[in-house]
Amino acid sequence: MTKFLLAAALLVTSSFTPLAANAQGDDPAMGYWLTENKRAVIHMEPCDQYLCGSIYWIIEGGMEFDEKNPIPELRKRKLCGLDVVTDLEYEGAGEWEDGHIYKADDGDVYSADINIQEDGTLKVRGYVGMSFLGKTQIWNRVNAADYEQCS
Numbered sequence: 108m109t110k111f112l113l114a115a116a117l118l119v120t121s122s123f124t125p126l127a128a129n130a131q132g133d134d135p136a137m138g139y140w141l142t143e144n145k146r147a148v149i150h151m152e153p154c155d156q157y158l159c160g161s162i163y164w165i166i167e168g169g170m171e172f173d174e175k176n177p178i179p180e181l182r183k184r185k186l187c188g189l190d191v192v193t194d195l196e197y198e199g200a201g202e203w204e205d206g207h208i209y210k211a212d213d214g215d216v217y218s219a220d221i222n223i224q225e226d227g228t229l230k231v232r233g234y235v236g237m238s239f240l241g242k243t244q245i246w247n248r249v250n251a252a253d254y255e256q257c258s
């Protein structure tokens with residue numbers, strides 16, 4: 108009976124291992140990513156049991172404020188530091204799904220999935236409803252030291 112309880116405890120504990128590992132930043136999706144249009148760097152990091160991304164750097168002359176937000180009270184908030192990728196759920200090493208991405212250019216929130224590609228880039232899929240009703244971007248990993256953090 109003791110061996111059975113020990114085995115059950117190990118089984119339950121091991122089912123939480125991927126989440127715990129990712130909460131420590133061990134997933135290849137963690138880090139700094141230059142968006143496809145090269146106008147921002149997004150810092151992907153754990154937030155509770157999810158993966159989230161905030162704006163780390165914005166190109167000179169780029170949008171500074173959330174002026175396209177449909178909520179008038181939020182149009183004066185700074186984009187720098189804003190969480191634009193939220194609630195991504197861990198699916199496996201380098202794969203996160205069922206999250207959201209905020210597109211400041213138009214003030215809309217889309218469903219989002221991301222995954223690491225074989226070449227080390229990050230495939231970001233934003234969509235409405237079903238994934239095939241969306242758009243994919245490819246983000247490139249960058250070194251944060253090469254970009255001055257916005258404030």
